[in-house]
Amino acid sequence: MAGRIDPMEQFLVEPVLGHRLVLFGYDVSFTNSALFMFVVFGLLFVFMAGGLKRQLVPTRWQVAAESVIGFIDNMMQVNIGPEGKKFAPYIFSIFMFILFANLVGVLPLAIVPHLHTFAVTSHITVTAVLAFLSFGIVLAVGFWKHGLHFFSLFVPHGAPGWLMPVIIPVEFVSFMVRPFSLGLRLFVAMTAGHILLEVFGSFVVQGLNAGGPLGIVVSALSFVMIVGVSALELLVCAIQAYVFALLTSLYLNDAVHLH
Amino acid sequence: MTDLGAMYIGAGLAAIGVGLAALGVGNVFGSFLEGALRNPGAADGQQGRLFIGFAASELLGLIAFVVAILILFVVK
Numbered sequence: 084m085a086g087r088i089d090p091m092e093q094f095l096v097e098p099v100l101g102h103r104l105v106l107f108g109y110d111v112s113f114t115n116s117a118l119f120m121f122v123v124f125g126l127l128f129v130f131m132a133g134g135l136k137r138q139l140v141p142t143r144w145q146v147a148a149e150s151v152i153g154f155i156d157n158m159m160q161v162n163i164g165p166e167g168k169k170f171a172p173y174i175f176s177i178f179m180f181i182l183f184a185n186l187v188g189v190l191p192l193a194i195v196p197h198l199h200t201f202a203v204t205s206h207i208t209v210t211a212v213l214a215f216l217s218f219g220i221v222l223a224v225g226f227w228k229h230g231l232h233f234f235s236l237f238v239p240h241g242a243p244g245w246l247m248p249v250i251i252p253v254e255f256v257s258f259m260v261r262p263f264s265l266g267l268r269l270f271v272a273m274t275a276g277h278i279l280l281e282v283f284g285s286f287v288v289q290g291l292n293a294g295g296p297l298g299i300v301v302s303a304l305s306f307v308m309i310v311g312v313s314a315l316e317l318l319v320c321a322i323q324a325y326v327f328a329l330l331t332s333l334y335l336n337d338a339v340h341l342h
Numbered sequence: 343m344t345d346l347g348a349m350y351i352g353a354g355l356a357a358i359g360v361g362l363a364a365l366g367v368g369n370v371f372g373s374f375l376e377g378a379l380r381n382p383g384a385a386d387g388q389q390g391r392l393f394i395g396f397a398a399s400e401l402l403g404l405i406a407f408v409v410a411i412l413i414l415f416v417v418k
Contacts, residue, residue, distance in 0.1 A: 090417070264401055267404065267405070267408070271407055272400070322396070324392075326396070
């Protein structure tokens with residue numbers, strides 16, 4: 084059907100400008116996903132480089148950077164306590180990377196032809212790696228600090244002895260599901276948001292193509308919906324980044340204090 | 343009913359689960375707001391738990407969405 088707009092096409096990972104690079108049978112071309120990860124890294128670098136000054140009367144940029152750092156430090160303090168300070172750099176990196184990656188993906192730069200931003204976190208490959216990184220750090224901290232006593236995490240306090248054969252498998256499964264749920268939450272939130280935006284965008288375009296009064300009305304209403312959904316998407320981007328960092332800090336608290 | 347028709351009906355049924363998740367998320371935020379109106383001073387301290395509750399209920403709704411996507415795009 085002519086003019087069919089496919090909402091899943093925006094998630095295609097393909098080599099930038101078509102330069103495919105194959106080494107030893109593996110495709111290691113520089114994809115648009117890798118390009119936008121570099122863009123996110125560049126933006127983050129500029130933000131921190133401009134904000135990490137030490138003036139006594141801070142500039143606005145310094146205040147912005149310091150307030151984000153203070154936010155993460157406070158979250159560590161509340162969720163993990165004094166031992167949480169050493170995890171703050173990792174949680175900060177994860178939070179800022181996911182936040183900037185989400186926001187870059189929602190940027191409406193496509194008004195300039197061929198300048199479509201790519202949402203890096205809309206692929207389960209990326210979010211699953213981040214989630215397993217967090218889970219791996221939780222396991223490493225747990226086993227480093229407590230050794231084999233770490234397995235007492237699956238035995239909650241005050242549970243009666245006869246309940247153990249039921250509780251221990253349930254706790255174990257719910258523990259092992261954690262990395263999958265972390266990655267899946269971020270991935271589906273971003274993918275669903277982008278599909279929603281593309282579907283409403285296609286309504287605007289197809290309404291204008293159809294012409295006539297009904298087409299114009301559909302276009303106008305869909306445009307209003309896009310503005311609303313974009314505002315919601317900005318909120319969801321920030322919330323999903325915050326939830327990822329918050330849950331990682333909660334899992335670290337579980338590993339550091341075994342209950 | 344053809345196989346393709348059955349797939350589409352299945353995906354539509356799976357998407358009903360997402361609407362149920364909307365109920366769940368609304369419940370979490372609504373309870374928080376109700377409590378915050380009674381005790382505004384204690385509201386800011388509990389914001390972390392609000393987002394934990396939101397994440398948990400949203401995740402289960404997103405799993406229903408994933409089932410719908412699996413049926414539409416992965417099942418041959």
